[in-house]
Amino acid sequence: MTSIMTTSKPITPTRTPSAPGAAQVSLRGVDKEFIRPGRSGETVHALGPIDLDLRRGEFFAVVGPSGCGKSTLLELVAGLSTATRGDVTFEGKPIHNRIPDGVGVVFQEDASFPWLSVRENIAFGLRRIKIDPKERERRIENALAMMGLTSFAHSFPAQLSGGMRQRVCIARTLVTEPRLILLDEPFGALDQQTRLLMGDEVLNLWRKTGATVFLITHALDEAAMLADRIGVMSARPGRLIDIVETGWPRDRDSRIVQEEAFGAITARLWRSLRAESMKAIGKPEVEP
Amino acid sequence: MTPKKRAALWRIALLVGAVGGLEILCLSGHIDRLTMQPPHRIVMDLVALLAGGELNGAIAKTLRNAALAFVIAMVAGVSFAVLLHYLRSLRDMLDPVFATYYAIPMFAFYPLLIVLFGLGDTPQIFIGAMLAVVAVIVNTLNGLDRIPRVLLKTARVNQLSAWDTARLVMLPCAAPHILTGAKLAVAYSLIGIIGAEFIMSTGGMGYEISFAYMNFDNAKMYPLILLILLVSIAINTLLAKWEKILMARRGLS
Numbered sequence A: 001m002t003s004i005m006t007t008s009k010p011i012t013p014t015r016t017p018s019a020p021g022a023a024q025v026s027l028r029g030v031d032k033e034f035i036r037p038g039r040s041g042e043t044v045h046a047l048g049p050i051d052l053d054l055r056r057g058e059f060f061a062v063v064g065p066s067g068c069g070k071s072t073l074l075e076l077v078a079g080l081s082t083a084t085r086g087d088v089t090f091e092g093k094p095i096h097n098r099i100p101d102g103v104g105v106v107f108q109e110d111a112s113f114p115w116l117s118v119r120e121n122i123a124f125g126l127r128r129i130k131i132d133p134k135e136r137e138r139r140i141e142n143a144l145a146m147m148g149l150t151s152f153a154h155s156f157p158a159q160l161s162g163g164m165r166q167r168v169c170i171a172r173t174l175v176t177e178p179r180l181i182l183l184d185e186p187f188g189a190l191d192q193q194t195r196l197l198m199g200d201e202v203l204n205l206w207r208k209t210g211a212t213v214f215l216i217t218h219a220l221d222e223a224a225m226l227a228d229r230i231g232v233m234s235a236r237p238g239r240l241i242d243i244v245e246t247g248w249p250r251d252r253d254s255r256i257v258q259e260e261a262f263g264a265i266t267a268r269l270w271r272s273l274r275a276e277s278m279k280a281i282g283k284p285e286v287e288p
Numbered sequence B: 001m002t003p004k005k006r007a008a009l010w011r012i013a014l015l016v017g018a019v020g021g022l023e024i025l026c027l028s029g030h031i032d033r034l035t036m037q038p039p040h041r042i043v044m045d046l047v048a049l050l051a052g053g054e055l056n057g058a059i060a061k062t063l064r065n066a067a068l069a070f071v072i073a074m075v076a077g078v079s080f081a082v083l084l085h086y087l088r089s090l091r092d093m094l095d096p097v098f099a100t101y102y103a104i105p106m107f108a109f110y111p112l113l114i115v116l117f118g119l120g121d122t123p124q125i126f127i128g129a130m131l132a133v134v135a136v137i138v139n140t141l142n143g144l145d146r147i148p149r150v151l152l153k154t155a156r157v158n159q160l161s162a163w164d165t166a167r168l169v170m171l172p173c174a175a176p177h178i179l180t181g182a183k184l185a186v187a188y189s190l191i192g193i194i195g196a197e198f199i200m201s202t203g204g205m206g207y208e209i210s211f212a213y214m215n216f217d218n219a220k221m222y223p224l225i226l227l228i229l230l231v232s233i234a235i236n237t238l239l240a241k242w243e244k245i246l247m248a249r250r251g252l253s
C-alpha cells in the first residue's frame, strides 16, 4: 500500500484538496489498548499497529474475525476514542477524542431514540447545524424519501422492523450531509435477502452523496459486492493483512453477485481470513 | 371480553359491592351514626362542604404544600440522581441508605424539624419532600442505568453538550422510570403533608380531620377523607395514563 499523503502534499494550508482519490482519513501506526476491567493495570491489545489511508469518495469495507477490533477501529476514526499510540487525521486535522464535523456514524446496535417519531429522530441530526427552516425541511424530506421512510414519518421506532430502524439511523446521519459515513455492521441483524437490498440502498446513497463510505461487516459477500477496496483484518490484535481492490464500476448493484469476479474476490477474502478466523475461535492452524 | 376488561369489571363490582354493603350496614343500624355515616351521606356532605366553602382554605393549603413538596422532590431527586449516576463512589456509598430509607419513621423527627424550621409550613413541606425524594432518586437511577450505551455514543456523535445529553437523551430515555417515581412521589408528598398536619399544625386538611375526629364531627371528617382519596386517585390515574402513552410509544405496554 503506497502512502498517498506523501505524494500530494497540500501547498495551501487552508483547505485540503477535494480532488477524488486524495486521502481524507489517514491512520499512522495506530494502536489501541484497553485496560482490562477488574485487574489492576493489565491491558488488552485490541488493535494495531494500523496504517491506512481512506481516499476521498471511495467505498472502503473492512472484514475480519469477530472480536478483532473492527468496532474499535471505527470508534478511533469517529473520534469516539483516542489511540494509545499513533495518529489519526481527518482532512488533515488530527482527531483527538473529539468528533470532527462532517463525519456521520451508524452503529452496530439500534440507536434510534424510541421516544421520538421517525421524523423527529431524523431532525435530531440537524440540531447543531445552523440552516434555515426551508433547507432543514428539504433535507429531512430528502432523507425520508431516500431511505423509503416517507410514509412512516410519524411512526415511532417501536412500530418499525429492525431494518427500518437502522434506516432511520442512516437517515439521521444523512441529513447532516457528512463527507465521511462510518457504518458498523448496520445490517448485521437482517436476513440475507434484505441485506442485499439494503446494500443497494447504501450504494445508492454513496453515489448520490459523493461521501466516503467506511463499512464494517462480517459478511464477505457484502464487502465483495459493495466496496471499491476491502481491508482484511487479522485476529486480535487486529492488523490489516490484505487490501483487495475490487475494480467494480461506480454504478454497480447487487446483481454483480452473479459475476465471475465476485466469486474470485470472495474466495480471496476467505483465503486471507480462514486462518485468522480459526484463531479467533481458539483453534490452532492445521494447514501450513 | 379480554381478561384485562374482565378484571376491570370485577374491580368495579367489588367496589360497588363494598360501598353498597357499607350503605346497608349503616342504614340498618348495624353501624351506628356515631361511628360512620352511610356512604351516600358522606358524598352529600362533601358536596355541601365544597359548596359552602368553609374548608376551601384548608384544602388549598394542603394541596399547595403537597404540590410544593412534590415539585421539590422531583427537581431535587432527578438532579441528584443524575449527579449520582456520574459519581460512582458516592453512589456506592449511598445505595444501602436508599435501600433502608423507608424503614426510618420520618415522622419521629417532626419535633426536631419544628425546632429547626419553626411552626410554619416549612417543616411539613420538608417532611413531604423528604418522604418523596428517595422514591424519585431510586427510580430515576434505575432508568439511567438502563440507557443503552449506543444512545450516549449517538449523543457524542451529534456533539451534544453534557447538559443537552442529559436533557435530550438521558432524561427522555429514563422517562418511564421517572414517571414511576413521580407516582410514588405524589402519594408520599400527600402522606407527608397530611400526616404532619395531623401531628402538629393549625391548618390544612389533616388538621381539620383530626379536629373533626376529636369533636365527633363525622359530617366533616368522612367527606375530607373521601376528598383526599379522590385527589390522590385522580392524580395517580392521570400519571398512569401518561405512563401508558409513553410505554405504548416504545412498544412496551
Ligand SMILES: Nc1ncnc2c1ncn2[C@@H]1O[C@H](COP(=O)(O)OP(=O)(O)OP(=O)(O)O)[C@@H](O)[C@H]1O
Pocket: A034, A035, A036, A037, A044, A046, A064, A065, A066, A067, A068, A069, A070, A071, A072, A073, A108, A218, A236
Ligand atoms: N471498552 C473496552 N474495554 C476493554 N476491552 C474492550 C473494550 N472494547 C473492546 N474491547 C476488546 O477489544 C477487542 C475488540 O473489540 P471490538 O468490539 O472492536 O471487536 P469487533 O471486531 O468489532 O467484534 P464484533 O465482530 O463482535 O463486532 C475485543 O476483544 C474486546 O473484548
Ligand SMILES: [Mg+2]
Pocket: A070, A071, A072, A108, A184
Ligand atoms: Mg463490532
